[in-house]
Amino acid sequence: MTTVAAATTVGLSVPEGHPLAIRTEGLTRRFGSHVAVNDVSLTVPQGAVYGFLGPNGSGKTTTIRLLLGLMNAHAGSISLLGGAIPTDAARVLPRVGTLVEGPAFHPYLSGQDNLRRLDAFDASTDPSTSAARIAAALDRVGLSVAARKNFRRYSLGMKQRLGLAAALLRPRDLLILDEPTNGLDPQGTREVRGLIRELAADGATVLVSSHLLAEIEQVATHVGIMSAGRLLRQGTLDDVIGAANWRLRVDTPSTATAAEVVTGLGLTVGDVLPDHLSVLSPSMPVEQINASLVAAGVPVRGLVIERPTLEDLFVQLTGEGFDVVR
Amino acid sequence: MSSADLAVRPAPPAPAAYRGTLGRQLRAELRLVFRRRRNIALLVVLAAIPILIGVALKISNRQGNGGGGPAFFGLVTSNGLFLAFAALTACLPVFLPLAVAIVGGDALAGEASAGTLRYLLTVPVSRTRLLLVKGIGMLSYVAATVGAVALTGIVCGGLLFGLHDATLLSGDTVPWWDGGVRTLGVCVYVFVDLVGLAAMALFFSTLTEVPIGAMAGSIAAAIGFTVLDAVPQLSSIHPLLLTNNWLDFSELLRGQVHVWSLVHSSFLSLAYTAIFASLAWARITSADVTS
Numbered sequence: 001m002t003t004v005a006a007a008t009t010v011g012l013s014v015p016e017g018h019p020l021a022i023r024t025e026g027l028t029r030r031f032g033s034h035v036a037v038n039d040v041s042l043t044v045p046q047g048a049v050y051g052f053l054g055p056n057g058s059g060k061t062t063t064i065r066l067l068l069g070l071m072n073a074h075a076g077s078i079s080l081l082g083g084a085i086p087t088d089a090a091r092v093l094p095r096v097g098t099l100v101e102g103p104a105f106h107p108y109l110s111g112q113d114n115l116r117r118l119d120a121f122d123a124s125t126d127p128s129t130s131a132a133r134i135a136a137a138l139d140r141v142g143l144s145v146a147a148r149k150n151f152r153r154y155s156l157g158m159k160q161r162l163g164l165a166a167a168l169l170r171p172r173d174l175l176i177l178d179e180p181t182n183g184l185d186p187q188g189t190r191e192v193r194g195l196i197r198e199l200a201a202d203g204a205t206v207l208v209s210s211h212l213l214a215e216i217e218q219v220a221t222h223v224g225i226m227s228a229g230r231l232l233r234q235g236t237l238d239d240v241i242g243a244a245n246w247r248l249r250v251d252t253p254s255t256a257t258a259a260e261v262v263t264g265l266g267l268t269v270g271d272v273l274p275d276h277l278s279v280l281s282p283s284m285p286v287e288q289i290n291a292s293l294v295a296a297g298v299p300v301r302g303l304v305i306e307r308p309t310l311e312d313l314f315v316q317l318t319g320e321g322f323d324v325v326r
Numbered sequence: 327m328s329s330a331d332l333a334v335r336p337a338p339p340a341p342a343a344y345r346g347t348l349g350r351q352l353r354a355e356l357r358l359v360f361r362r363r364r365n366i367a368l369l370v371v372l373a374a375i376p377i378l379i380g381v382a383l384k385i386s387n388r389q390g391n392g393g394g395g396p397a398f399f400g401l402v403t404s405n406g407l408f409l410a411f412a413a414l415t416a417c418l419p420v421f422l423p424l425a426v427a428i429v430g431g432d433a434l435a436g437e438a439s440a441g442t443l444r445y446l447l448t449v450p451v452s453r454t455r456l457l458l459v460k461g462i463g464m465l466s467y468v469a470a471t472v473g474a475v476a477l478t479g480i481v482c483g484g485l486l487f488g489l490h491d492a493t494l495l496s497g498d499t500v501p502w503w504d505g506g507v508r509t510l511g512v513c514v515y516v517f518v519d520l521v522g523l524a525a526m527a528l529f530f531s532t533l534t535e536v537p538i539g540a541m542a543g544s545i546a547a548a549i550g551f552t553v554l555d556a557v558p559q560l561s562s563i564h565p566l567l568l569t570n571n572w573l574d575f576s577e578l579l580r581g582q583v584h585v586w587s588l589v590h591s592s593f594l595s596l597a598y599t600a601i602f603a604s605l606a607w608a609r610i611t612s613a614d615v616t617s
Contacts, residue, residue, distance in 0.1 A: 068448050070615040093450035100448070104441025108362065120354035121451045123347040166445065 020079070021046045021174050021205035022067065027076035029062055036062040038229035039076070044207055044222065049200045051216035051237070052209040053310075054226030055318050060209045061101050063226070064178050068098060081174055094124035097172035099180055103163025107152035111143060111162045114151055118166055125170050137165040142191065156183035164195065175199060177208045181215060193219050213310045223310065227318040241308050248279040248286060250293065251302035261296045265289065278306070348459070351451070355463035359429060365467060368425055372471050375421065376413035376479035380486045383409075398576075405490050406483025407505050411579065413479040414472070414516055418572055423548035425471045426464070426520055430527020431541030433460040434610065438535040438617040453611045461528055461603070468520050476513045498581035512575045515588060522568050522598030523548055529606040535617045565590075568598050 022044035029037040037059045044050045054060045065071045067078055069086035078085040083092035105114040115134045119125055125133070138144045141161040146154065154162065160183050167175055180196075181189045189212075196206050196219050210216050216223065217237070224234040233240050247270060252258050255277045259269050262279050267289070270278040282289060286303060293300050359365055380402070387403045398412040434457075437443040446456060483489070492505030500508075527544035534540055551569040554560055564570050571591030577584050 065444075065615070068444075069450075070444055070447060072612075072614060089450055090452060093448055096448070098445070098448045100444055102441070104445060106358065106440060106442060109358070113357075117354045117358065118445060118449060120350045121446055121449045123344065123451075126344055127346075127350055 019046045019082070020044060021048070021081055022050075022207060023079045024063075024067070025077050027063065027066060027078060028074050029066055029071065030074055035229050037066065037073075040226075040229075040231045041076075042224060042231065043234060044205060046205050047200065047203060048205055048222045049196060049220050050205070050207045051220030051223040052207055052226070053211075053213065053216060053223060053314060054209075055211070058226040058318070059229040060226055061178055064100055064176055064207075064209065067176060068093070068096070068100065070100070094122065094170070095173040097167030097169075097175040097177075099163045099167050099175075099177045101178055102182065103159045103166070105151045105159070105162060105166075108150060110148045110150055111138065111154065111158075111165075112147040114162065115166060115169060119169055122170070133169055134165075137168045140168055140195070141165045157185060157188050160184055161188070164192070172199075172204055175204055175206045175208075177206065179210055180208060181210065181212060189215065213314055217310045225314060225317055232317050233313070237310070241310050241313050243307060245281055245308060247306045248282050248289065249276055249302075249304040249306055250279065250289075250300060251276045251304070252293075252298055252300050254298050257296060258293055258298045258300075261293050261298060262289070265292055348455075351455070351459045352462055355459050356466055359432075359463050359467050360470070362432075365429065368428065369471060369474050372417060372421055372425065373474040373478040375417055376409050376475060377482045379413055379416060380406075380409050380479075380482045384486050401493070401495075402483060403487055405492055405505075406485070406487035407480060407489055407492055407502075407509060409483030409487070410476045410479030410509055411512060411575075413475050414512065414575070415573060417475050418516065418519075419552060422468075422471060422475075422516070422520055423523055423545060426468055426523050426527050427541045427544035427548070429464045429467045430524060430531050430544050431537040431539075432531075433464055433528055434531040435534050435537040435540040436531075438615070439537055441617055443617060444615050447615060454607065457528070457532075457603075457607055457610050460531075461524075464524050464528060465521060468524055469517055472513050472517050472520070476509060480509065494579050494581055495576060496580040496582070500581075508578050511578045515575045515578065515592070516572075518592045519568075519572050519595050522595035522602075525599040525602035525606070526568075529602040529609065532606045532609040532613065566594070568595065570594070 020043060022042055024040055024042045027037055027040040027042070028035065040059070040063055042063070052060055052063075062071065066073050067080060067085065069089040072086075080088075080092050081095055083089075085092070105111070106117070109117065112134060115137065116130065119130045119134060120127075135144070135147075138147050141164045143158060143161045143165060146158055151159070151162065160180070164177075164180060167177065175196075177196075181192050184192060193215065196208060200206055200219075200221075208216070208219070220237050222235065223237050223240050225232045225240070238244070250258055250262075253275060255272050255274065259272055259277055262269050262277070265284065267282045267284070268280040270280045279289065286305070290300060290303060379399075383399065383402050398408045398415060401408040402412050434443065437446065447453065451459075480489070489502055489505075491499050491501050492508075493499050523544065526547055527540065530540040530543040530547075531537075533543075548569065551567045555564055555567050555570055571587060571594065574587050574591055577588055
């Protein structure tokens with residue numbers, strides 16, 4: 001589970017002409033006078049793990065409903081795995097596993113029977129392999145033991161797992177997972193993270209919406225940030241959070257001398273405070289900077305590499321506090 | 327991303343479709359309808375009604391009260407077959423429409439309120455196909471309710487009063503098997519009447535995410551028809567009321583069957599079906615699924 005992590009956490013740069021799993025152009029949906037999704041142009045390359053972020057009510061779920069043909073768009077176009085939505089929905093959707101706004105099943109059927117029902121409705125799956133696929137899907141989310149239990153007796157986490165199992169009933173090229181870790185305990189959250197990496201390693205594209213920025217930061221190759229119906233930023237994780245703009249913080253009492261040395265090395269000095277200064281995206285190895293500082297007699301107490309986080313950017317873009325953005 | 331990526335690609339090939347998909351979908355739907363405890367309970371209640379009537383008539387007959395009562399009730403003691411008709415007459419105004427309303431409300435509004443509708447549609451199942459499967463599932467249950475009333479009526483009537491050669495309302499006597507065929511005819515007639523109401527219930531079910539709302543709508547419609555039917559001043563619209571000819575199945579119990587009235591009522595029901603099935607289709611194929 002963790003072995004594939006290295007391959008998928010590396011920022012994936014998309015070459016020209018790389019096929020797209022999801023592409024929308026100018027997607028717009030209103031509810032009365034409220035524009036829930038406003039001119040959204042998503043670009044999700046094939047093979048990406050796309051973190052779809054935004055505060056509550058920012059239009060993520062509406063966008064997902066539009067992508068799946070559950071709602072009609074007022075403007076714009078949608079292409080999913082090369083097919084137009086809603087025109088080609090019947091051809092494309094079998095290859096798309098979904099978890100939309102939480103799991104939903106018939107409460108008085110067992111988990112297994114619920115999956116059986118969904119699979120029976122799928123014209124693209126072989127009925128003779130149904131039992132085996134259901135068992136495999138339940139096993140994959142660790143729900144085999146509770147397969148025969150009524151859905152109503154499931155805990156929140158088990159319900160969530162059953163929702164994921166339904167998304168994995170057949171091989172998928174694209175998974176659209178809305179808040180997949182909602183209600184899961186830390187172990188469950190880790191497992192979902194592992195699952196997403198596994199799916200991506202198998203070549204599937206995953207669009208995962210979440211508020212858990214740390215979670216997204218660990219699995220996503222790409223992110224898109226929504227606020228008040230608009231897609232504010234989109235791109236590879238590194239590009240979006242500006243990973244190139246990292247800083248080296250030098251803890252020292254002699255900041256003035258240190259600043260001179262750093263400038264002498266041809267580097268840019270950022271903030272200078274009484275007990276530390278920062279060097280902006282230094283282009284030479286940190287140990288070399290350290291050696292120069294020490295050679296110039298600067299007492300170096302500590303060196304810290306500071307990278308921007310997704311949370312910093314998210315808060316900067318979408319605002320702080322509990323105010324609902326309109 | 328370059329604009330080259332955004333070029334329209336040819337539509338992907340359709341995934342392999344397996345044969346017998348409709349059959350699979352129907353079996354899944356029937357399992358859902360017939361395994362639901364509430365639906366089973368309702369079937370049991372409906373099956374108990376002929377038993378209740380039969381036992382009551384048996385007791386009152388022994389006490390020497392004789393026949394009397396509404397249509398067929400007086401004939402039950404002389405021929406058990408009539409218990410089926412008496413029970414259907416008793417169930418038609420309320421119990422059978424109630425059964426239709428309940429499965430109708432569940433059909434789509436129930437799936438919407440549970441949230442399972444969005445997962446069915448993303449399987450994907452086409453909305454037209456889903457409506458078809460839901461409609462057939464409903465009608466299967468309605469047929470089962472009519473069959474349950476008739477069958478327990480015949481069995482219970484046979485046990486309590488015996489099944490003899492049937493003396494019809496017209497006084498003619500026909501062999502028992504002729505009576506059996508007529509019973510089947512009555513069941514089909516009652517079923518066809520209920521199909522119209524079922525189509526209305528299915529349409530109401532597409533309008534809301536609240537199953538109770540759809541159920542209440544269907545029951546209100548059934549009762550509304552009966553009320554309008556009872557107002558003599560409205561006699562000009564009576565022929566257009568769905569419930570107008572519901573009890574005309576007694577035609578089948580005369581020596582000379584007047585087919586016209588039965589055909590008229592059946593056509594009326596089928597016209598209601600066509601209208602409301604079309605409305606349901608128009609609604610479900612265009613509606614936003616927000617549940």
